[in-house]
Amino acid sequence: MKKFFLYLVRWQLSSPILAVCMVWMGGWNVAVATIVANLIGGCIFFWVDRWIFGENKVKNRKEKVDINKQELARARVVADGDKNLD
Numbered sequence: 001m002k003k004f005f006l007y008l009v010r011w012q013l014s015s016p017i018l019a020v021c022m023v024w025m026g027g028w029n030v031a032v033a034t035i036v037a038n039l040i041g042g043c044i045f046f047w048v049d050r051w052i053f054g055e056n057k058v059k060n061r062k063e064k065v066d067i068n069k070q071e072l073a074r075a076r077v078v079a080d081g082d083k084n085l086d
Contacts (some may be wrong), residue, residue, distance in 0.1 A: 006052045014041050 021037035028036075 003052055007049075010045060010048050010052065014045055017041060017044065 018037045018041050021040050022033055025033040025036060
């Protein structure tokens, strides 16, 4: 829910930034100004989105690797135990 709230705040911040771009490019063709404004917004908000959504991906990957290491260690113990029984 925290990520969703941050995303909504980020979404609201993009509107004034894009509006400022559109005012700044007031004499331009509307389509070109819109494209340039969206490119500027993308350059800014790519990093914000990465910050919002990237943190748990790294954390989840680390947890997954740790779990896989533990499972592999258990498998090795079982495999070694089977060899000792022969």
